[in-house]
Amino acid sequence: MPFLGQDWRSPGQSWVKTEDGWKRFLDQHSNYVSDINSTLHYFNVENNKENLYNNLNYDISAKKRKKDLLNNNTKTQYFYQEKWIYVHKGSTKERHGYCTLGEAFNRLDFSTAILDSRKFNYVVRLLELIAKSQLTSLSGIAQKNYMNILEKVVQKVLKDQQSIRLIKELLQTLYSSLCTLVQGLGKSVLVGNINFWVPRMETILDWQQQLHNIQITRPAVKGTTLTDLPLCLQMNIIQRLTDGRDIVCLGQVSLDLQVLSEDRLLWKKLCHYHFTERQIRKRLIISDNGTLDWKKMYFKLVRCYPRREQYGDTLQFCQHCHILSWKGTEHPCTANNPESCLVSLSPQDFINLFRF
Template sequence: MPFISKDWRSPGEAWVKLEDGNWEKLKVLECGKRKRIPSTSEDDENTDVTAVPPHCHITIRCTKEIAGFNGLGDAVQRLDFRSSVRDRRRFHYICTLLGLIVTGKGIASLPGSAQRLLLQMVEEVASHVSDSQQNINVLRGLVIQLQQIVNQENQKCWGKPLGSQNLWLEHKQTIERIQSMTSQIQITVPDSSIRPRMTDLPEECIREIILRIADYRDLEATSKAWNVMSALVNEQRIWRELTGFHFNKNQVNFILDKNKSRIINDAKDWKKVFHDLRKAYGEREDHQFIEILSLCRFCCCLFWPSDGHPCIIDQCPDLKQRLTEAGEDIKLSQPVPPAQFLKFFSL
């Protein structure tokens, strides 16, 4: 098998230095998909820019013909998770994923490079929250979980940390920086001269804001903020539309028929109906996020829907035409919640 390289020692793969100082191997098949742009500084080298949107191929099932291994660290880099932290559409998805990793088997079960990437992402979350002064409760939850990891004894093997002691020392220093950054966050009170404020808005505007809240816990917290919000949150319309957002008609009709004896004069308590449905079916996890990772059914690539991915369908016009003629009901991709994402890596 010939090597695509002038050097007999390498199959044409190059190493590219990332912004965080780590090095990533540039695969042979990706060399043609990279382009170089001149740097803004004369002293700096040219910068590598990926010409294709971030995506990651996943091996769904290993067979005799198809063998592969999914690396979490490689997937995190290829899907550009660290930069996506500052995207408001992807922030909650990534934070939920980080929380599942930390509260599960912990970072001790991950390779060293994946551990470093995980903590770098949490540090990026802390920096973003500090700049935007939003989602502080999400950051504090991650910090508490990280502190528990440091204090846990089950992260040790034969009395010592599982892995390199220098690596764990670096992890502790990163966690200390995150804790320090979190403790220094202070909410800046808006200037009293800025108008309009929330209390100046009419009820119709506030109701429209409340109708866009997808988590019932946020609704209950909102009702405690202001008496006008409390009155609006108690409206039946709010809970009726929240019920329709999370559950389909068959599920709703089943619960309504089951509780028919409790309904008097068709006066439905939609808040109770919602909680009965939640207990029976649970909330749809993909409805909790603005943007959620998707898995292509044809090329088995994970990708962000807003960016897309280079699909095999685009390279096969006949297949694309047959799918178009079959109808629009064929789903080319399926959403991948955070828990499902981790199953690809046996976590």
């Protein structure tokens, strides 16, 4: 049976019994002194031990300052990159404490997830929601991981030249939230003082400038383009776009695409995809010819209601064993039918999971 008490003869120290009572045996100190003596002999300074002791103390202090500097400037991520984590919301005999949003953000492998095109939009949306309202609930390490992952996202977009508007909106949301939080000087709303967050805000502005100056390059490989396809195939492809702004931008490429982008049936399907019948009936807009203007209705509905979110791959939560993992990841579940216990989580559901 292990000894759990805090005795004055604690493990890690050697004690000997003498006539005056128990005394600590300084075995470690003797080893330390022998190491010092060997160092003295190596440098041939046996006659100047005091200076060497001072030098050793100076080296220890220098190493400590160097370690502190690396901890402040390092971009290494302090998470475990686990495939699944157990979400516990209370203390039990087996587990003490509870799992927080910052802990889940550190331990789940979000850094690798952004490299997967099926998970990229999911992670970006999660970063945006955290920037809006959850920055103050993250620990210092979680906030550092947040900035490191965000940097990887920006670098990926600059390299691939995709999802530029999505990342611009994310950076603008984060910068606006930080401006609001740092205005209250002296308040403990963020981990670290104002001098620690100002360089991060400057970095965000620099990222915004880089995204603003990006130039889309046309691929060198020549082949069939969108306009070379039949009109029915072009319309079929346009109908796969879920953002009305993408359809408007696509219509600015050529006159033929502009005609397709103004199709009433296209905007009607888009409205019914994102919004309910009740929401649509509340925002009806009649055009001059007496018909419904579905394009104007869409942009009006977007300002009033949230759009439908759909992702290729999401996080999933097991209701039986309370394990959180990426979709398709096996976890040790004791249920007879583990697949029936899994629930896909949206980014907002992920955040709500840690609200106690």
